[in-house]
Amino acid sequence: MWPARYIPGICLAVIKYLAQQAARLLPGKARAANAKQGAEERLLCHSGLFNAEWYLLQNPDVAAAGMSPVRHYLLHGWREGREPGPAFDTGYYLEQQPGAASANMAPLLHYLQVGKAQGATPKLQWGSAPWWWSLASSSTHSEADHARLARLSTAGWPVIIIPVFNAATAVEACLESVRAYTPSGCRVLVINDASTEAAIVPLLKKYKTVPGFEVFTHAHNKGYTHTVNEGIALAGQADVILLNSDTCVSAGWVQRLRWAACSHPRVATVTPFSNNAGAFSVPAPGVNPLPQGTSLAECARAIAQASGHYLPAVPTGNGFCMYIRRSCLDDIGCFDEQAFPRGYGEENDFCMRAGAQAWLHLIDDSTYIAHQRSASFGTAKEALLQAGRAVVDARYPHYTEQVRQAFAAPALQQARSRVGTVLRQFAGSHAQIRPRVLYVISTRTGGTPQTNQDLMQALAPEVEALVLHCNGQRITLEHFADGVYTEINNHILAEPVRALPHKSEEYDAVVANWLMQWSIELVHIRHIAWHSLGLLEVTAHLGIPSIFSFHDFYTLCPTVKLLDDRQQFCAARCTAGQGHCQHELWPENSFNHLKHGQIHAWQSAFELALSLCNAFITTTGFARNLLVQRYPALANKLFRVIPHGRDFAALQQLAVCTGDDEPLRLVVPGSLSKAKGGRLIQALAEKMPPESLQIHLLGDLAPGLRMPAHVICHGKYRREEFSRKIAEIRPHLGAVLSIWPETWCHTLTELWACGIPVVGMNTGAVGERITSSGAGWLLRHANVAELSHLLTLASQPGEWQQKADAVRCWQQYDGRLSNTRQMAEQYLDVYQQVSSSETATTHHVFNKNKVCQN
Numbered sequence: 001m002w003p004a005r006y007i008p009g010i011c012l013a014v015i016k017y018l019a020q021q022a023a024r025l026l027p028g029k030a031r032a033a034n035a036k037q038g039a040e041e042r043l044l045c046h047s048g049l050f051n052a053e054w055y056l057l058q059n060p061d062v063a064a065a066g067m068s069p070v071r072h073y074l075l076h077g078w079r080e081g082r083e084p085g086p087a088f089d090t091g092y093y094l095e096q097q098p099g100a101a102s103a104n105m106a107p108l109l110h111y112l113q114v115g116k117a118q119g120a121t122p123k124l125q126w127g128s129a130p131w132w133w134s135l136a137s138s139s140t141h142s143e144a145d146h147a148r149l150a151r152l153s154t155a156g157w158p159v160i161i162i163p164v165f166n167a168a169t170a171v172e173a174c175l176e177s178v179r180a181y182t183p184s185g186c187r188v189l190v191i192n193d194a195s196t197e198a199a200i201v202p203l204l205k206k207y208k209t210v211p212g213f214e215v216f217t218h219a220h221n222k223g224y225t226h227t228v229n230e231g232i233a234l235a236g237q238a239d240v241i242l243l244n245s246d247t248c249v250s251a252g253w254v255q256r257l258r259w260a261a262c263s264h265p266r267v268a269t270v271t272p273f274s275n276n277a278g279a280f281s282v283p284a285p286g287v288n289p290l291p292q293g294t295s296l297a298e299c300a301r302a303i304a305q306a307s308g309h310y311l312p313a314v315p316t317g318n319g320f321c322m323y324i325r326r327s328c329l330d331d332i333g334c335f336d337e338q339a340f341p342r343g344y345g346e347e348n349d350f351c352m353r354a355g356a357q358a359w360l361h362l363i364d365d366s367t368y369i370a371h372q373r374s375a376s377f378g379t380a381k382e383a384l385l386q387a388g389r390a391v392v393d394a395r396y397p398h399y400t401e402q403v404r405q406a407f408a409a410p411a412l413q414q415a416r417s418r419v420g421t422v423l424r425q426f427a428g429s430h431a432q433i434r435p436r437v438l439y440v441i442s443t444r445t446g447g448t449p450q451t452n453q454d455l456m457q458a459l460a461p462e463v464e465a466l467v468l469h470c471n472g473q474r475i476t477l478e479h480f481a482d483g484v485y486t487e488i489n490n491h492i493l494a495e496p497v498r499a500l501p502h503k504s505e506e507y508d509a510v511v512a513n514w515l516m517q518w519s520i521e522l523v524h525i526r527h528i529a530w531h532s533l534g535l536l537e538v539t540a541h542l543g544i545p546s547i548f549s550f551h552d553f554y555t556l557c558p559t560v561k562l563l564d565d566r567q568q569f570c571a572a573r574c575t576a577g578q579g580h581c582q583h584e585l586w587p588e589n590s591f592n593h594l595k596h597g598q599i600h601a602w603q604s605a606f607e608l609a610l611s612l613c614n615a616f617i618t619t620t621g622f623a624r625n626l627l628v629q630r631y632p633a634l635a636n637k638l639f640r641v642i643p644h645g646r647d648f649a650a651l652q653q654l655a656v657c658t659g660d661d662e663p664l665r666l667v668v669p670g671s672l673s674k675a676k677g678g679r680l681i682q683a684l685a686e687k688m689p690p691e692s693l694q695i696h697l698l699g700d701l702a703p704g705l706r707m708p709a710h711v712i713c714h715g716k717y718r719r720e721e722f723s724r725k726i727a728e729i730r731p732h733l734g735a736v737l738s739i740w741p742e743t744w745c746h747t748l749t750e751l752w753a754c755g756i757p758v759v760g761m762n763t764g765a766v767g768e769r770i771t772s773s774g775a776g777w778l779l780r781h782a783n784v785a786e787l788s789h790l791l792t793l794a795s796q797p798g799e800w801q802q803k804a805d806a807v808r809c810w811q812q813y814d815g816r817l818s819n820t821r822q823m824a825e826q827y828l829d830v831y832q833q834v835s836s837s838e839t840a841t842t843h844h845v846f847n848k849n850k851v852c853q854n
Contacts, residue, residue, distance in 0.1 A: 040109055041070045044084070047112055049122055051085030057474040057492070058083070058444075064587065078106035079700075079716075081445040086487060089123040094718060096120040101718065124484050130464075131429040132306040135422065138489045139309075139517055144263075145509040151262040152512075153541045157185035158239040158258060158323060161231030163224055164192045168199035170246040170372050175207055177248040183543040184838055186254060187238075188213045189231045194221040224343035228319075229334045237326055242347075244320045246372040247274075250300035251435070251521060253367055255543045257323040259516045260311055260364040268328035268359035269317035269351060272367035273303070273419060279407050280318045280363065283420030291427035298433045300368040302426040303419055304519040305436065305464075307366035312412035315402040317361050319347035321369045328359050345388025352396045365415035366519065434464045435521040435846060437831070439480075441469055442529040442585070447746055448551045450719070451644050452526045456480050458645070458824035462846065463831075466518060468511065472496045472530040475507060477514050489514055497532055499558060499583075499590035500598060502605055508534035515542060522547070522831055522846075525613075529554055529585045533609040540612045545834040548610060550618040551743055555606045556630055557599060558583035558591070561675050561740035565595065569740060569763070572630045574599060607631050614834045617642055617827070619744040620765040626741075638837075640830055644744050645823030646753070651811040652723060653755035655804060658732045658795045663694045666791070667731035667756070669722070669747040673702035677737025677761070683784040685711045693791070696729045698722075726754045733794055736760040739782050745769070752810050757803035759790055773814070774806040 044050040055069040056062060059082060062072045073084050083090055090107045094100055097120050100110040111122060160178065164171055178188060190213060192204055207213045216234075218227070232240055241257065243249070253272070260270045273282045281288055290299055332353050340346035351361050392399055406412065426433065439456060441449050456465040465480040466488075473496040477489035497504045515523070515538070523539050523546045525531075539546040548555075553562050556572035564570045565579025574596045581595045591598050610616075610631060615638035618624050628635045658664060672678045682705060685695050690710035697713045707713065717725055734751035741764025748766055751758050758776035760766040770776040777790050793799055831846045 037071075037074070040074055041068075043112055044070050044074070044106075044108060047108070049085055049088045049108055049111075051087070054085050054474075055082070058471050060472065060496075060587065074106050074109065078108070081716075083444065084108045087123060091718070092124045092483075093120060093122060095720075101716075101721075124482075130479070130481065131425050131431040132302070132422070135306040135308075135418065135425070136488060137308065139513060141491050141506075141510045141513070145513045146505065147265075148259075148262050149509050149512045149538070149541070151265065152259065153537075155258065155262060156238055157183060157187075157543070158241050158254065159187045159189060159231070159235035160241045160243055160254075161228060161235070162188065162190045162243050162245050163227040163231070164190060164195060164200065164204070164245045165221070165224070166195045166197045166200065167246055168195075168197050168203055171200065172203055174243070174245050174247055174249075175203075175213075177250070178243070179207075179210055179213070181249050181251050181253060182212070183254055184212060185543065186212060187235070189234055190215045191227050191231055192217040193224070193227045194218045223337065223341040225335045225337035225340050225346045228346070229337055232324075232329060232334050235326075239326045240324050240329075242319050242322045242324065244371065247321055248296055248370040249321075250297050250368070252304060252519065253300075253369065256304065256367045256516065256519075257321075257364055259542070260362055260366075261323050261325055263311060263362070264360060266358060266360050267362060268325055268354040269347075269361045270323040270364050271314075271317040271361070272321055272364050272369045273415075274320065274369050274371045276371045276373050277318050277320050277369075279403070280320075282368070282416050283423065284416070285407075291423050294423075294427055296368075296370045298426070299423060301433045301435070301519070302422050303368045304366045305433070306418070306422045307519070308415060308418050309517060310365050310411045310415040310418075311362045312365065312406075312409065312415055314361050314363055314406040314412070315355055315399070316348045316351040319343065320371045320373070322347060323364075328354050331359070332357055339391050340388055342384055343388070344384040345392045348388075348392045348399070349395065352392070352399060363412065363415070365419070368419075432461075434462060436464045436466055436519055437522045437524055438466045438468055438515065438518075438520045440523065440525040440528060440531060440535070441467060442527040442531070444469065447744070448527050451551070451746075453480070453483075454645070454647075454820045455824060455827060457483070458820040459828065462824075462828060466520065468514075468531075470497065470507070470531045472498075475510060477518070488518075497530055499586040500601055500605070502533045502602075504532040504534065507532035508538050511535060512538045512542060515539070515544060520544060522835065525549065527551060527554065533605055536609045536612040543838070545614045545838045546612070547615045547617060547830060547834060548613045550616065550623055550627060553623075553626070553743075554585070555610065556603065556627065557581075558586060558594065558602060560584045563675060563740050567674060567739065571626065572603075603630065607633070610634065613637070614838065615639070615830055617830060619643055620768050622741055622764050622768055623743045638830065638833055640826070642823060642826045642830075643818055644746065644749070645818045645820040646746070646749050647819050648753045648815070650723075651753050651755075651815050652727075653808070654723065654726045654730070655754070655756045655807070656730045656732055657804070658797055658800045663690065663692050664733065664791060664795050665694045665696065665729065665731045666733050666735055666759075667696045667698055667726065667729050667751075668735045668737070669698040669751065670736075671700040671702065671716075672697055672705065674705070675738060675740050676702075677735075677739055677782065678702060678705045680737050680739075680782050680784060680787060681711075681735070682707055684787055687784055687788060688791075696731065698725055698729070722750050723754050726751075726756065731756060732800065733791070734758040734776075736766050737779065737782070737787075738764075738766065740764070742766055749815075752807050753815055755804065755807055755811070757794070757800065757807055759787070759794060773810045774803070775810050776803055776806075 050070055052069040062069060088108050093107050093111055097115045100107055103110055190204060204215045208215045228242055257270050261267050271280055274280055275288045279285050335346040335350050439452055441452055443449060467478045467480050469476045473493050475491045476487055478485040478487050491510045493504060493506050497507060523544055525548045536546060552560050554560050559581050562570050562572055564575045565581050583594060611633055616634055617640050621641055624641055668681055685708045695711045698717060700716050701713060734756040736745055736748050736758055738761060744765045748758060752775055760770050760776055760778060762778035762780050767778060770778055777794055779787055779790055835846050
């Protein structure tokens with residue numbers, strides 16, 4: 001018997017021998033076909049544009065089948081809309097080479113054999129990169145990210161302590177900025193230390209009714225340090241942020257300081273950079289005016305978006321704005337108000353005491369706070385400073401040298417230099433610094449990512465868009481601009497996200513780090529399949545507003561379309577029987593038994609996750625009502641119905657009036673499946689003779705559907721080809737016969753944009769829209785007899801003309817006005833409301849108002 005270690009080699013030799021013998025026996029044509037296929041596979045593999053590892057990660061079904069990725073792409077993948085790798089964009093290539101769509105070959109193969117020689121390019125490149133691109137740097141995941149997120153989730157929100165003594169103008173600007181940009185979970189303690197300026201009392205009176213603000217007033221002046229200690233006591237067990245009343249803050253300031261404070265269990269304090277805070281000033285120590293023509297809001301956002309996140313360690317913080325961990329206060333006590341009654345040196349003494357107990361002090365180089373410096377103490381500043389410094393030097397002889405070494409260290413110098421580069425590049429480029437929104441998507445093709453791209457393009461003047469994609473195991477973060485997706489981060493999970501519990505702690509930690517690294521100010525979830533539901537907990541912990549869009553019914557049931565085992569609409573409540581409902585998107589073995597079983601765990605998980613969102617958006621009243629019926633808590637938050645806008649080069653009249661001398665031409669657009677009414681169309685084609693009805697299928701036919709030979713299948717088409725295809729067909733009518741209640745239906749919009757009256761099912765968005773416009777006929781049941789009768793009615797010239805006129809009316813109003821910009825304005829309004837509610841103020845990060853311009 002052969003030793004076990006030889007058996008694999010022997011098996012491979014036998015397989016190779018049998019393959020060679022089989023090749024000799026193959027007919028000539030078969031051998032030639034195999035040789036051709038092998039040559040094509042080698043061409044793709046050697047091109048550098050086909051990425052086998054990426055292809056398997058993006059298509060886990062191919063990996064599970066054990067098929068060669070390049071072979072799968074050549075034989076099947078390109079027909080199914082799958083991309084060969086991140087370096088090749090099929091849609092962009094087909095725009096350059098329209099003939100490739102009808103060449104019956106994989107687009108990448110067409111590029112290598114034809115398009116490349118004709119000057120086509122595999123992927124659109126930036127005409128000009130964003131101003132910050134040269135400063136961008138991606139981070140890698142580590143176990144520390146898990147611990148950091150765990151600390152953050154238990155830390156709670158800090159209490160902000162603002163001592164006030166005179167300087168009413170500076171105080172007013174400070175409080176307004178805090179009100180504008182502070183998360184609603186924070187308490188803000190404003191303590192008036194017996195100010196002598198008359199303007200202070202009425203000013204602070206206004207803030208007594210502002211949510212989150214608490215105003216305290218001393219009858220007699222107690223001094224700055226006593227006032228701070230009083231605030232620390234009033235804060236209970238929370239962390240605190242000491243904030244001078246002559247500062248101005250900006251968007252995300254608390255979130256970033258808190259994130260830095262959670263970076264290590266022994267962090268005691270975190271101090272931000274400033275324009276005017278001595279050694280904590282940037283780009284240079286001392287006073288730094290903002291670049292000409294810029295505002296604090298813009299400069300702070302630019303610094304946050306391009307930060308290197310060095311978090312330099314220093315021996316002391318600075319009390320102009322200093323985050324202090326409660327655990328450190330519990331360990332070493334509060335400030336020494338006996339030695340430093342009016343301030344100046346109290347934070348240095350506190351930090352040196354903490355350092356002696358192995359506590360750390362960090363600078364958050366992603367946060368930038370404006371500071372006037374000593375507006376409250378006027379000419380007494382120098383005397384106070386010298387007295388405080390004398391005490392510190394006496395207590396800590398090595399203080400001066402430690403500070404000198406720390407502030408000359410490479411990490412701090414690099415962080416300071418980077419801020420200088422950021423401000424120069426931003427000011428020099430005259431770029432608009434826009435808030436960053438993260439769009440979360442699942443599939444890369446189909447209606448949801450296309451609509452999301454429409455929205456991102458329309459919002460480009462107001463928003464910088466980043467896109468988070470996950471296939472269950474590989475997470476990617478991309479920047480989107482001018483039609484180009486550019487990957488800036490990626491991570492492969494050790495364990496993939498599974499359908500239940502639909503969560504991954506590793507995913508949560510990775511994405512939390514990206515959200516803070518890239519200074520995301522709002523998360524808009526467009527579809528959450530294959531992502532971790534923990535994302536919504538992460539955004540809540542980080543204080544980043546989240547919006548959830550419903551483009552289908554995935555959140556109610558993994559069947560997505562709510563069709564049960566008998567293909568009957570279930571309204572998210574399981575119908576009778578124990579049949580097997582066909583779920584979508586997840587592998588077949590993801591559920592043991594969904595119906596009357598795991599559906600309860602699914603809905604409980606989503607109900608909890610959705611409760612953490614700030615607002616919701618869907619496209620029709622039907623969808624909203626159905627979601628609220630199952631998740632009633634959704635009705636207690638902002639929940640808007642916003643139709644999908646579309647931009648059309650022209651609204652055309654391509655429909656042909658019906659007549660007696662030709663068969664009725666019916667066009668059915670979109671990929672046809674059972675859920676899209678495929679069985680009904682098949683039955684109609686079998687019943688109606690071709691001399692009376694000519695059916696044109698504009699799109700792919702799902703496996704399992706077989707149409708009679710006289711049905712004309714035009715195959716897959718690109719969005720921009722639709723009107724040309726319709727003009728070639730010259731249809732009388734269109735049909736949208738989905739047996740599930742679609743949440744919008746782009747093909748209905750496209751048919752009307754071409755002037756085509758439509759026969760549709762009376763359910764969901766299709767039913768709502770046809771009822772509202774009158775631009776078609778409604779079918780009550782998926783019944784071929786009823787459909788035949790309806791088509792007979794629609795073929796009557798008078799009836800047809802009435803509906804065609806309704807289509808023209810739709811074009812004049814909704815078709816013309818409901819464009820992507822109008823859609824974007826409605827989304828922007830939701831963004832504004834969400835950011836306002838998160839900071840409990842009328843100011844927000846998505847408007848053009850500038851708070852505290854100094």
